[in-house]
Amino acid sequence: MSTRESGAGGRMFAVRLGVDRGLREFRHTLGSPDQLFNVFTTIGFMLVLWFQRDTAVEGTGLALAAFTLPSMLGMGVAFSGLVGPAGQLSTNREDGTLLRAKAVPNGMVGYLVARLVQLALDGGFSLVVLLVPAALLVDVFGHTGVGGVLGLLAVLVLGALATLPWGAVAGSITKSPGGAMGITMLPMMGVAAISGIFYPITALPGWLQALGQVFPVYWIGLGARSALLPDAAAAAEIGGTWRTPAVIAVLATWAVVGFLLAPTILRRMARRESGADMERRRQAALQRGGV
Template sequence: MLRGWAEFRQTLTILSELGSYLLNSVIFVAVLLFMDGNEMENTALFGTGITQATLAMPGVLATMLVFGGIVSMAQLLSTDREDGTLLRAKALPRGTQGYLVGKVVSVSLITLLSMLVILVPAVLLIDGFQFTVQGSLTLLWVTALGLLATLPAGAILGSLFTNPRAIVGVLVLLLMGLMMVSGIFFPISMLPEWLHWVAQVFPIYWLGLGMRSGLLPDTAVVEEIGESWRTLETVGVLGAWALVGLLLAPIVLRRMARRESGSSLEERRHKAMQRIG
């Protein structure tokens, strides 16, 4: 815990790192403000007062959570593996476990900060949000479950990649594809029915649904599958992903750490220098 808090505070003091995390949040806010006032034509939401910005906002938050939990976690772990940080942690008593907990804490905090940078100005400047006590509690538990579902997945994927630069290209393309079929930026009813089943296998769809249930008025539910927010199903699917991830991530990370040695680290550095040369 203390390691993660220390890493988070250090990130706040390095403007280049902080800017890289928050730049996307600022861009998303600008896009939402540009979309504000545009109604959802040709959908059941037309005339309800729900604008394109209102509908996109929950998807933006879900996107930040997914990219923070999976891509950032995977990239940081792979980078620490490449530069020897993980190898040094392995040499300490319970070092691998402490390393993983620290990364979970630091990535969670920076992800939450990125989401707040979007949420606060959007709620203040964009009309149409159903921002109530119940909605706020929904956002909290969806975010907590979302982090539990995505962070272990990010740790597992980071353990599989030896090149942190490859992670960005591969995972971003994969996640963007899943987002396109998950309907987090537009009603999933616009997509073919067979894609509905594909989307519901992965946590991205359920994160978007949970965020919408916390931010949008009940009139928006007409565009959801079964015209329901399906709260129990959201808890069940995200909880299942979290449980599987929490069970597998420590095992995968320990096996990866056991394979780490000074010779393997030197070999990777030699290959990296050859690529640069």
């Protein structure tokens, strides 16, 4: 067998191991205390929808909750895509998982595949947990058919691609899980507030509308609304249209730039990993925990 074939076979084996590991880690997370976060988040979103169910959006004939639900789905994808990989990468650097992956042939390939599989399943599970009870409060699927559902899936997948590499970048440049959360979670909350998630963006001042459109959160939410809501609902959007070509173009740009940038940063981060660095981070984590 040639070296090239052996290398290709080794990478495929690493991919299979990565898929298996991602599936096993996802099953493990289902029983972890972290799932309480999904429960509390879902309860919070249900309360928002409950209070919005009788408030109509002018010019559309729809309840505000009908606009908020697809926006929440988009926001969930953006949060999972950015915060998830940032937290995991920084944690895996601290506990030595990344260093062990680096030490074996094609270990980084298997590691990255495992992370992608787990994050995709985590994100899908979180969306289902939100969508099932929310559909009982808001009849968004009554306005769409199979095409709308497929459109929603396409937008959510594109939204995940637009945010995942940036989450990996954030996890690569921070030195601790707390730092990763600090540069992802807090900014994302601010971005969500100006992205038309909980109220049409047209109600905001013009400069905030312009700022909100810079980030992918707004475009994921807009794409989700266009998939699930009737055409009349576009009256509440900027320009009175869904701007589907712009949704695709902006999210694709974020995805392409992210996937061009992230591998380089990840490789540099992996090359710098050493046992001494891992031990320093471990000691710092023990001190933060008061051990």
